[in-house]
Amino acid sequence: VALTFIVVKKRINTRFFAVSGxxxxxxxxxxxxxxELTRKE
Incomplete structure (x- = not known):
């Protein structure tokens, strides 16, 4: 299973998605x- 992550910036929310087909x-x-997930500041 391939795992892809997409960062959606709405303050500090990060969502992860798995690729299926x-x-x-x-x-x-x-x-x-x-x-490692960090904020660039």
């Missing part, structure tokens, strides 16, 4: 995102 879905419960 040609559509985007919410990741399965328990999915671990192993990256």
């Amino acid at each position: 040609r559509s985007l879905q919410n990741p399965n419960p328990g999915t671990v995102i192993d990256v």
